[in-house]
Amino acid sequence: MMAIVAVERGSEELLERVGSAGPFEEAAASFEALYRQRYRDVYRYALLMLRSAEDAEDVTGEAFQRAYAAWDAGHGPSGQALPWLLLITRRLVIDRARRRKLLSWLPLAGLRPSHEPVDQGDTGRTEFWLWFERFARELPARQREVLILRYQRDLDDPQIGEILGISASAVRSLVARACATLRRNPEIWR
Amino acid sequence: MNEIESKRLASSDEEILDLVRTRLSRVEPLVPVPPAWQQARASYEQGSRMKVRVRPAGAVGFGGVLAVLLVAVVIGMSLAHQGPLFSGGSNPAESLQWTTIVYELQPVDGAQPSAADLATTVSILEKRAIQQLETTYRVASTDAAAPEVTAQPPNRVTVRVPGMVDLDTLRNLLGRTGKLEFVLLPPETYGTPETAGPKPVPGIGESIDPSLPAQFNGGQLDGSKVAATLDTGNGGWDVEFSFKGAASSEFETWSAAHINDYFAVVLDGQIVTAPYIKAPVSAGSGVILGGFTAAGANQLATILQYGQLPFPLIEISHEVSTEPAPTPSTANGIAASIVVPGVTTPTDLPSNGRTLGNPNAPVTLGVWIDFRCPACQVFATQTMPKLIEKYVKPGKLKISYQDSVVIDSQTAGSTESRDAAAAGRCAADQGKFWAYQDWLIANQSPIEAPGAFTLARLAELANRAGLDMTKFEPCLTSGRHNAEVLKESGTATGVGVPTFFVNGVELTATGASPGAYDDLAAAIDAALARTSPTASPTTSPGPAADGVQTVLLYTAIHGDTIAVIAAKFRLTPAQLTAANPQIQDPNHLIAGEIIIIPSATWFPEPDSTIGPVPTPFPWPDSTIVPMPTPSP
Numbered sequence: 001m002m003a004i005v006a007v008e009r010g011s012e013e014l015l016e017r018v019g020s021a022g023p024f025e026e027a028a029a030s031f032e033a034l035y036r037q038r039y040r041d042v043y044r045y046a047l048l049m050l051r052s053a054e055d056a057e058d059v060t061g062e063a064f065q066r067a068y069a070a071w072d073a074g075h076g077p078s079g080q081a082l083p084w085l086l087l088i089t090r091r092l093v094i095d096r097a098r099r100r101k102l103l104s105w106l107p108l109a110g111l112r113p114s115h116e117p118v119d120q121g122d123t124g125r126t127e128f129w130l131w132f133e134r135f136a137r138e139l140p141a142r143q144r145e146v147l148i149l150r151y152q153r154d155l156d157d158p159q160i161g162e163i164l165g166i167s168a169s170a171v172r173s174l175v176a177r178a179c180a181t182l183r184r185n186p187e188i189w190r
Numbered sequence: 191m192n193e194i195e196s197k198r199l200a201s202s203d204e205e206i207l208d209l210v211r212t213r214l215s216r217v218e219p220l221v222p223v224p225p226a227w228q229q230a231r232a233s234y235e236q237g238s239r240m241k242v243r244v245r246p247a248g249a250v251g252f253g254g255v256l257a258v259l260l261v262a263v264v265i266g267m268s269l270a271h272q273g274p275l276f277s278g279g280s281n282p283a284e285s286l287q288w289t290t291i292v293y294e295l296q297p298v299d300g301a302q303p304s305a306a307d308l309a310t311t312v313s314i315l316e317k318r319a320i321q322q323l324e325t326t327y328r329v330a331s332t333d334a335a336a337p338e339v340t341a342q343p344p345n346r347v348t349v350r351v352p353g354m355v356d357l358d359t360l361r362n363l364l365g366r367t368g369k370l371e372f373v374l375l376p377p378e379t380y381g382t383p384e385t386a387g388p389k390p391v392p393g394i395g396e397s398i399d400p401s402l403p404a405q406f407n408g409g410q411l412d413g414s415k416v417a418a419t420l421d422t423g424n425g426g427w428d429v430e431f432s433f434k435g436a437a438s439s440e441f442e443t444w445s446a447a448h449i450n451d452y453f454a455v456v457l458d459g460q461i462v463t464a465p466y467i468k469a470p471v472s473a474g475s476g477v478i479l480g481g482f483t484a485a486g487a488n489q490l491a492t493i494l495q496y497g498q499l500p501f502p503l504i505e506i507s508h509e510v511s512t513e514p515a516p517t518p519s520t521a522n523g524i525a526a527s528i529v530v531p532g533v534t535t536p537t538d539l540p541s542n543g544r545t546l547g548n549p550n551a552p553v554t555l556g557v558w559i560d561f562r563c564p565a566c567q568v569f570a571t572q573t574m575p576k577l578i579e580k581y582v583k584p585g586k587l588k589i590s591y592q593d594s595v596v597i598d599s600q601t602a603g604s605t606e607s608r609d610a611a612a613a614g615r616c617a618a619d620q621g622k623f624w625a626y627q628d629w630l631i632a633n634q635s636p637i638e639a640p641g642a643f644t645l646a647r648l649a650e651l652a653n654r655a656g657l658d659m660t661k662f663e664p665c666l667t668s669g670r671h672n673a674e675v676l677k678e679s680g681t682a683t684g685v686g687v688p689t690f691f692v693n694g695v696e697l698t699a700t701g702a703s704p705g706a707y708d709d710l711a712a713a714i715d716a717a718l719a720r721t722s723p724t725a726s727p728t729t730s731p732g733p734a735a736d737g738v739q740t741v742l743l744y745t746a747i748h749g750d751t752i753a754v755i756a757a758k759f760r761l762t763p764a765q766l767t768a769a770n771p772q773i774q775d776p777n778h779l780i781a782g783e784i785i786i787i788p789s790a791t792w793f794p795e796p797d798s799t800i801g802p803v804p805t806p807f808p809w810p811d812s813t814i815v816p817m818p819t820p821s822p
Contacts, residue, residue: 044217091637094600095564128216130784135213151211179203182210189209 031071034081035064041082042089048132048148049093059096063089083159086149090163131188138185143178146171288350288511289360293503295345303345307500312341315349315364317496346506357508359489367458367502368493370408372441373398375452375464382450383466391452391464398456405444405453408498410437416495418487429491446470457493528647528654531632533571535624539582543618546578547588552721553581553714555589556691561610561630562597562638563687570631573707581714591627594687595679597638606643609666611675613648616665622657629655693717746783755785 042063047056067088070076077084136144142164149160150171157168164171182189295303295311303311319337338350349364381387392398412434433441445467454464540548555577559566574589581587593611598604610630617626629651635642645666652662665671690697692713746755752773756766769786773779
């Protein structure tokens with residue numbers, strides 16, 4: 001019953017289909033394709049921000065549920081899908097982080113995605129999180145987030161600005177400040 | 191300058207960022223996409239399955255994974271197939287539509303409704319309609335966009351509801367008598383799970399055989415304990431209920447006598463669900479697991495909560511009309527109108543400015559709060575009432591608010607956190623801080639968007655909270671308290687909101703989730719025990735989560751050696767070395783190197799002058815990380 005929608009299409013086209021599709025099933029199928037296409041992006045963003053696989057899964061799930069509810073109510077994205085999804089995710093992330101009163105639980109090997117078998121890539125994961133711990137310690141939260149969005153997600157400056165609620169030039173200045181911080185801490189990128 | 195340094199300086203920004211990008215891209219390269227979406231969508235879209243689960247004695251709260259005593263038969267279900275009351279989540283204030291339905295009370299067995307019955311009907315219908323509006327939109331019932339229910343003696347009632355209402359949904363909510371019954375399906379007729387009877391067990395939505403007597407009914411439910419709850423396990427919504435008083439034990443006795451029999455939960459003659467009894471139900475509380483939508487669950491809960499109508503209703507006429515919207519709406523989840531606080535701080539407690547409770551209470555709970563923060567709302571509306579009940583009223587605790595403007599600092603150009611905090615101080619000047627904070631908390635934007643606490647809205651809130659506006663307005667508009675707020679917030683650098691201090695000691699790893707009450711209560715109990723002469727038992731760190739061992743990360747500082755660090759944590763150098771195979775040369779630690787401290791012993795030697803270690807994480811630069819339990 002579920003229509004297969006090619007996932008390699010751009011999300012914009014998908015959204016157009018979502019928006020224009022008349023019958024519910026078809027629209028939902030398109031939204032599902034968007035979910036398949038963007039789940040990883042949203043999950044990784046949440047993971048880097050929250051540093052807990054469990055929280056990231058929760059937040060990602062909730063973000064998509066909210067996105068779907070919003071779209072269903074006619075409040076879909078006006079432009080592209082990813083910044084819109086990340087904007088929704090970011091609110092949840094901030095809320096979650098605040099509730100938790102961050103004590104930096106790092107998802108080293110222990111916290112793999114719950115649906116993943118046990119022995120996948122734990123070494124690489126530990127290595128990554130030890131590095132990220134240092135990265136996160138040296139870079140202030142906003143500089144860190146701007147780098148995560150720009151270089152992990154490949155978003156452009158106006159899109160990042162949309163997510164963070166600041167202007168594109170403010171984004172560029174944050175990136176420049178992050179560069180300066182990185183220069184002072186060469187062990188992060190060497 | 192050596193070669194490496196000159197190379198470092200030669201790197202361009204682009205090169206640096208490129209290296210960081212490569213690093214960042216290594217996070218979870220192969221995340222599988224869980225198939226959960228289909229389930230999530232299904233539960234969002236419409237509940238289609240239903241079962242009943244009844245909890246053992248003493249278990250309260252979320253209907254999670256507690257022992258299932260009464261197992262459910264899962265059948266397709268019609269009651270949950272009720273869309274949201276209003277289409278598309280539109281704010282009623284923004285729509286121009288009013289729906290009017292006229293009902294007539296029907297005589298039953300020749301008995302005519304009295305004036306009192308008519309009044310009861312009006313009151314129940316009003317509560318049903320208002321509850322639905324408020325749970326859907328959090329719109330104040332005193333507002334222009336509130337439902338109107340009027341009696342037209344001798345036997346008619348007119349209901350007028352604002353918003354883009356789906357007529358059938360509204361009829362379903364209002365027109366139902368709300369007669370809930372628990373009916374035994376006799377095993378000689380309907381069989382048991384093992385043996386089929388002459389008749390099949392009726393499915394959901396079917397009518398019940400009217401000749402079967404009801405064993406229990408909705409009147410025996412405790413209305414205050416009927417609630418729609420989110421089933422975190424399945425993502426859908428359930429309806430919780432409890433029998434009151436003697437009915438609770440009667441239900442237990444009855445269920446014990448009918449093991450393996452089917453019974454039906456019947457609403458207005460229609461079967462809601464028909465499970466069989468697997469074991470005696472030792473407390474009269476249960477959950478109707480419907481995989482409901484939020485709206486569907488609320489609707490059922492509303493009907494059960496306010497009880498049965500004295501007489502059945504019949505619809506005489508309905509009309510849909512339009513008129514200009516009373517108030518302009520705003521975006522970002524800020525109700526166009528003011529929301530009346532659902533939870534209010536008791537006014538009969540001693541208070542002094544922003545401190546609530548006995549001034550000589552042995553324990554002080556300091557709360558850093560930002561009125562824009564949704565987590566603070568959770569604290570103020572869910573956790574705080576419990577604290578007040580248990581500790582503040584007996585004079586054991588005082589709660590003191592401290593202002594943080596952290597959300598302003600996260601939102602460019604916004605000063606609403608500051609303004610709200612300053613307004614709170616203006617209210618405190620009049621001795622009405624706590625009444626005002628109830629209104630602030632109730633009217634924040636759920637997504638922290640600006641616009642909730644403009645000066646105009648702050649003033650309107652003050653007006654509704656009953657403050658003296660001749661004093662409040664000049665205080666607010668002059669910004670008299672702004673500097674104090676910023677100064678206090680400035681002392682909170684790095685503190686999120688809400689953050690809790692019990693007698694000056696920060697509670698780590700807690701939050702504003704509803705469960706935070708347990709953390710806070712434990713800390714307060716401990717503080718109370720310390721102030722009393724008898725010593726309290728010390729608590730030990732809880733067991734690690736499943737398959738995850740907690741370890742501490744320690745960042746080496748200048749002068750550290752393996753031996754020094756091992757001594758700090760009461761380990762042997764060999765244990766420490768074994769836990770850190772990544773260290774290339776244990777004799778030469780590099781400042782900044784991260785050392786993994788194995789679990790169990792990471793309390794450093796307590797400093798005897800400080801007394802008990804307030805928190806198990808005394809190292810400012812340390813990070814607690816979960817690690818997999820090493821395999822043997």
